[in-house]
Amino acid sequence: MFPPLETKKKIVILGCGFAGLELVKELKKILKDSVEITVVDKSGYFTYNPGLFDFFSGKIKEKDVVLKYEELFKGLNIEFIQDKVINVKTRMKTVNLENSVLKYDFLVVALGSQVKYNHLPRVDNKLFLFDSFNSVKKLSTHINSLMESLKNVKKIETQNKKLTFVVVGGGLTGIELVFDLREKLYKLCRKNGIKKKNLDITLIQEGKILEQLEERVGIKVHDYLEKLNIHVIVGQRVTRVDEHRIYIGDGRAFATDTIIWCGGVMPTKAIFRSDLTTKVDGGIIVNNYLQSVTNPNVYALGDNVHFEHEKKKLSKTYLHAIDKAKYVALNLVNEITGDGEKHGFIPKEDKFWFKLGSWNGIYFKNDFYFDGFFISLGKSLKDKDKYRMIKFRDEFKKLKKNLR
Numbered sequence: 001m002f003p004p005l006e007t008k009k010k011i012v013i014l015g016c017g018f019a020g021l022e023l024v025k026e027l028k029k030i031l032k033d034s035v036e037i038t039v040v041d042k043s044g045y046f047t048y049n050p051g052l053f054d055f056f057s058g059k060i061k062e063k064d065v066v067l068k069y070e071e072l073f074k075g076l077n078i079e080f081i082q083d084k085v086i087n088v089k090t091r092m093k094t095v096n097l098e099n100s101v102l103k104y105d106f107l108v109v110a111l112g113s114q115v116k117y118n119h120l121p122r123v124d125n126k127l128f129l130f131d132s133f134n135s136v137k138k139l140s141t142h143i144n145s146l147m148e149s150l151k152n153v154k155k156i157e158t159q160n161k162k163l164t165f166v167v168v169g170g171g172l173t174g175i176e177l178v179f180d181l182r183e184k185l186y187k188l189c190r191k192n193g194i195k196k197k198n199l200d201i202t203l204i205q206e207g208k209i210l211e212q213l214e215e216r217v218g219i220k221v222h223d224y225l226e227k228l229n230i231h232v233i234v235g236q237r238v239t240r241v242d243e244h245r246i247y248i249g250d251g252r253a254f255a256t257d258t259i260i261w262c263g264g265v266m267p268t269k270a271i272f273r274s275d276l277t278t279k280v281d282g283g284i285i286v287n288n289y290l291q292s293v294t295n296p297n298v299y300a301l302g303d304n305v306h307f308e309h310e311k312k313k314l315s316k317t318y319l320h321a322i323d324k325a326k327y328v329a330l331n332l333v334n335e336i337t338g339d340g341e342k343h344g345f346i347p348k349e350d351k352f353w354f355k356l357g358s359w360n361g362i363y364f365k366n367d368f369y370f371d372g373f374f375i376s377l378g379k380s381l382k383d384k385d386k387y388r389m390i391k392f393r394d395e396f397k398k399l400k401k402n403l404r
């Protein structure tokens with residue numbers, strides 16, 4: 001049994017995605033009720049992001065991609081506050097939320113990332129994001145009703161009108177999405193009596209396709225996109241979007257019905273408004289123990305961290321986020337109780353597994369890659385299995401049982 005502390009320390013965890021949720025679980029497992037844990041998230045539920053593609057395609061349901069915090073934390077003596085973090089003032093050891101102010105002894109920042117689209121105007125009903133459960137739901141509703149509204153409308157065929165869809169961003173999210181989008185649209189064409197030739201799907205990428213992976217993978221995917229009649233524009237930045245068109249760097253403009261913005265991510269704005277030490281990309285600079293280099297009682301993990309390993313910036317994946325949480329839990333326990341020792345974070349090797357629609361996929365690790373139908377099938381089964389969702393749900397159930 002862990003001895004109760006005379007004065008309970010208060011740990012505040014900002015953000016309850018992959019990193020925050022794993023940390024809550026690990027801390028509760030080790031420290032039980034000997035510390036006060038407060039969790040803040042602007043959302044009321046955890047989202048299993050990798051499952052959003054299958055949710056968009058209609059292959060899995062809402063319950064397979066979201067988990068309510070209320071359900072997870074029930075009976076665990078965790079204070080959950082659903083509110084938006086505005087900033088952190090480390091000098092005063094406070095966190096400013098939209099509706100209140102919090103004090104902490106130890107702070108953990110796990111606010112993830114947000115889509116980089118600052119330079120774009122808001123064009124409602126045309127520009128969509130693919131970064132959260134709500135944004136995917138909004139996009140699905142838009143596409144379904146757009147295609148439904150054209151049901152049996154002969155005009156688009158007689159006038160040879162094209163239904164245009166543009167995906168901006170040829171990174172992992174944009175690529176996985178564009179193939180799913182094509183399949184979804186083909187299905188809706190069949191359902192609504194629209195000819196496939198009336199569709200025009202374009203992918204615009206500022207640099208090269210999948211430039212975070214090896215060039216040969218990018219080339220392979222580029223060829224496959226073209227083989228499936230997806231137009232690819234590379235080396236062009238989107239400069240402007242208005243009610244009718246999307247404009248790119250070389251001066252061209254395209255009429256479009258729907259733009260899906262997958263143009264990269266950056267740490268959440270709350271980090272920029274805080275007095276934490278960050279890199280130019282906004283990532284919080286941490287030492288090997290994942291402690292802020294300027295504020296030792298502040299830890300940071302997940303996507304909002306700037307961490308270099310062997311001179312390479314760590315990629316933003318949920319596996320790294322979960323791993324970091326395990327290290328932060330042990331380091332916090334050591335800090336608060338003197339128990340154990342501090343552990344320097346050593347990231348595991350990157351691996352990328354993604355689908356190119358239902359019939360193709362890529363698995364990339366250590367300069368090797370495999371592609372083909374079985375890679376796509378395997379990824380689908382893994383996501384369908386709601387791998388991490390089931391794991392989280394079961395682990396929290398087990399935790400409750402052990403704490404009883």
Ligand SMILES: Cc1cc2nc3c(=O)[nH]c(=O)nc-3n(C[C@H](O)[C@H](O)[C@H](O)COP(=O)(O)OP(=O)(O)OC[C@H]3O[C@@H](n4cnc5c(N)ncnc54)[C@H](O)[C@@H]3O)c2cc1C
Pocket residue numbers: 014015016017018019020040041042043046049050051052053083084085086110111112113130131132173268270301302303304316317318319321353
């Ligand atoms: C569509 C999509 C598919 C993906 N597929 C994969 C994949 O297949 N494999 C993989 O490894 N990674 C994938 N990722 C990336 C992966 O989801 C992230 O790397 C991972 O979520 C990072 O974990 P995190 O805890 O840092 O951030 P998140 O999981 O994003 O959690 C951050 C939390 O902070 C909350 N938050 C943010 N700002 C505020 C604020 N101001 N106030 C209060 N709360 C706030 C959010 O609501 C969220 O709950 C995907 C991401 C997306 C968007």
